[in-house]
Amino acid sequence: MSTKSDTDEVYRLVSFLGLGKRNPQTGQYEYEKARWRWNNHETETTYVADALARFLKPRQAVIISTVEARNAHQERLEDALEGDGVSRICFQKIPKGSSSTEAWQQFDVIRREISECLKGPVALDITHGFRSQPFFAAAVIAFQRAVEGLVEETGADSGKESSGKDDGSRKRTPIRVFYGAFDAGKKKHTRRKPDTAGDTEKSQEDQEEEIPEAPIWELTEFVTVLDWALALHLFLKTGRAEDAAR
Numbered sequence: 235m236s237t238k239s240d241t242d243e244v245y246r247l248v249s250f251l252g253l254g255k256r257n258p259q260t261g262q263y264e265y266e267k268a269r270w271r272w273n274n275h276e277t278e279t280t281y282v283a284d285a286l287a288r289f290l291k292p293r294q295a296v297i298i299s300t301v302e303a304r305n306a307h308q309e310r311l312e313d314a315l316e317g318d319g320v321s322r323i324c325f326q327k328i329p330k331g332s333s334s335t336e337a338w339q340q341f342d343v344i345r346r347e348i349s350e351c352l353k354g355p356v357a358l359d360i361t362h363g364f365r366s367q368p369f370f371a372a373a374v375i376a377f378q379r380a381v382e383g384l385v386e387e388t389g390a391d392s393g394k395e396s397s398g399k400d401d402g403s404r405k406r407t408p409i410r411v412f413y414g415a416f417d418a419g420k421k422k423h424t425r426r427k428p429d430t431a432g433d434t435e436k437s438q439e440d441q442e443e444e445i446p447e448a449p450i451w452e453l454t455e456f457v458t459v460l461d462w463a464l465a466l467h468l469f470l471k472t473g474r475a476e477d478a479a480r
Contacts, residue, residue, distance in 0.1 A: 244410060245354025247292040247320075248347050249283035250363030250371075251299035253306055263306040265362070268416060272450040281311055282361040282414035285450065287318040290357050294322040296347045299363065300330055331366055340367070344374040348407060349381075355408035360453075361416075368413075375409060375457060411453040418449055 254265040269278045270285040277288050287295060295315050299307075304325050315323050328343050329336035348356055358375075360368040 242355070242410075243291045244357040245292060246294040246296060246347075246351045247283060247286055247290065247357045247359065248296045248298065248344075249286070249359035250361065250367050251283070251297050251303045251307060251311070252362040252364065253300075253303050254362075263303075266416070266446065268414075268446045268448045270414060270448055270450055272412075272452070278445055279314065281307075281314060282412075282450065283311065283359055284314040284318065285414070286357060286359055286412055287315055287320055289450075291318075292320060292357065293354075294351075295320045295324070297323070297325045298328055298343060298347070298367075299325060301327055303363075331364060331370070337370070340370050341374060344371055345378060348374060348409065349378055351407060355410060357410045357412060359412050359414070361412070361414035371411075372456075375411075378407070378409075379457070409454070409457050411457060413451045413453055414448060415451050416446065416448045418451075 253263045255263065257264050265280040267278060267280045269276055270282065272285070272289055275289045277285050279285050279288075283295065283297065286292075297304075297308075297311065304327065308325060312323055326343050326347060328340045331337045331340050348358070358371060360371050
């Protein structure tokens with residue numbers, strides 16, 4: 235599902251990060267490596283954010299995570315994103331969201347990272363992290379679209395920080411939403427392990443590894459559904475039909 239060309243690039247990638255599974259041999263928390271596929275692209279990596287950075291070429295990456303997830307993955311994920319050419323990488327701390335106060339803190343962090351990006355499209359990756367976080371992300375997108383719609387129509391200040399003069403001409407921030415569907419992959423790709431080339435003492439089974447193949451789904455069309463809902467609400471409240479007719 236996609237409304238965009240697979241060649242479109244984004245300015246900022248915003249991605250959730252969770253702990254993953256603990257490796258009993260190393261004691262580290264890890265994500266399983268997969269061959270990620272999106273449109274005509276494919277790449278192998280343990281992080282969906284890494285795959286999206288290779289596909290979408292963002293200049294900035296914001297990783298939203300708890301302290302525990304950051305401590306477990308920051309060094310490895312930063313190295314991967316730097317290798318993808320991302321020039322600015324920022325980790326934003328959020329609480330677990332176990333209380334109303336923590337939930338609103340999550341909301342504020344996500345909204346800030348989306349709303350403050352005035353220079354280009356934003357890609358939002360909702361693959362990892364707590365299962366509640368995509369729900370918060372949808373609420374943030376709905377709120378932000380409503381606020382930016384007000385700015386677009388009236389020129390009112392939405393509360394965004396900007397170093398330039400606000401002339402009321404800002405448009406809605408283009409937002410693309412992605413989900414790495416690891417469990418939806420049906421095939422596994424078999425390849426030789428990188429560290430066994432030329433090793434004749436190991437059996438063929440020991441020299442090969444299976445890499446799951448998993449799709450990345452683009453859910454951007456549902457952002458359009460949010461726009462329709464806002465337009466319908468405006469029509470029912472005011473009789474204004476221009477947005478609903480778009």
